[in-house]
Amino acid sequence: MIPELRHTYNAAFSNERYQEMLAAIEQQLPGQLDFRLAETPVFIPAVLRDKLIRAGKSIVDVIQQDNFTQLTEAAIPPGQRVPGAEGRPEFLTFDFAVCRDSNGELEPQLIEMQGFPSLYAFQSWLPEVFRQHFPIPDTVSAFLETPSAADYRAEMRQLLLGGEAPENVILLELFPERQKTRIDFALTKKLWDIEAVCLTKVRKNGRQLFYEKEGRQIPIKRIYNRVIFDELARYPDLPGEFRLTDDVDVTWVGHPNWFFRVSKFTLPLLSGPFVPPSYFLHELATYPADLENYVLKPLFSFAGAGVRLHVTTADLEALPDKHHYLLQRKVQYEPVVQSPDGLVKCEIRLLYIWPPSQARPRLLCGLSRLSRGEMIGVDFNKNKDWVGGTTPLFER
Secondary structure, three states: OOOHHHHHHHHOOOOOHHHHHHHHHHHHHHOOOOOEOOOOOOEEEEEHHHHHHHHHHHHHHHOOOHHHHHOHHOOOOOOOOOOOOOOOEEEEEEEEEEOOOOOOOOEEEEEEEEEOOOOOOOHHHHEEEEEEOOOOOOOOOOOOOOHHHHHHHHHHHHHHHHOOOHHHEEEEOOOOHHHHOOHHHHHHHHHHOOEEEEHOOEEEEEEEEEEEEEEEEEEEEEEOOOOOOHHHOOOOOOOOOOOOOOOOOEEOOOOHHHHHOOOOHHHHHHOOOOOOOEHHHHOOOOOOOOOOHEEEEEHHHHHHOOEEOOOOHHHHHHHHHHHEEEEEEOOOOOOOOEOEEEEEEEEEEEEEEEOOOOOEEEEEEEEEEEEOOOOHHHHHHHOOOEEEEEEEEOOO
């Protein structure tokens, strides 16, 4: 999207250099990269960067409203409310499709949002990996409201640890060694010395939590939560002493309730030029006449599960649980990233943190995904190249 940078990058690109980069990642973090890394970063011009920032600000304004928690009480499903002080959403991630407006200019359109952490360690590490293998000038940066990777990591360390010793802070996940995002867990350990601990291995004594390390029972003071209820539902007979809904003496870094409050449930509360209209299905007295221009999304699902791109009135009428769905107007992804054999679609995720000392969330960096398929995601991009996860690099 910055033509001169794209030309220089593509001229220098070869599959051999790309494979060398993957080999270097494997050497540093053996067996950890379990998703497809795209062949290129995404170069974000200043005009699109500024629109992304404006779009994110408009969403944050809604989340900061005094009545936001009241408006989102129904977002938390029965039996999945986690006790303890929710505080504020320490992590916010907003996903935008890159599109064109009526004037032909690039613009972001909101697709999804989460009050939940993403690949915060990996996305601070990946830009330098690209720079080690391909020509990328200093006129672009992965970081926005923080000057550098070092500053980013210092801010994240302060947020995650909150003054506690690293061994008393855990990254909580379900079977972390099996997760496709485990490279982020490995880097969280490398950068901030925080262990990834499986939910099934957390021990409970009254209201206190512990995990075992080198034969010792280590008290858990803070939990950097990466567990989602959607995955827990797949394991109804999960072993272990601790359940996510237990009332325990721990500080959540990213309270699990924010996963629901800032989610697809929030989309109908938003409006503006960068937000396609969304409606709770059960609140519609009549359905849009142009249903072909809408996508059906289940409210309580993750990673695109259950999304239906093509729906009819009969499909909607047949749903027994309309309270669990929303209709969102489709957006038209614009293929904008030039690959050696054509243009590729792009999505940009903005990554925020909201430290207790800050009045507003801080936009630190981003994540990008490239697609040649109908949707962004692995299932739509099998056996394709120049697709997958990567890093956006913003014009300075």
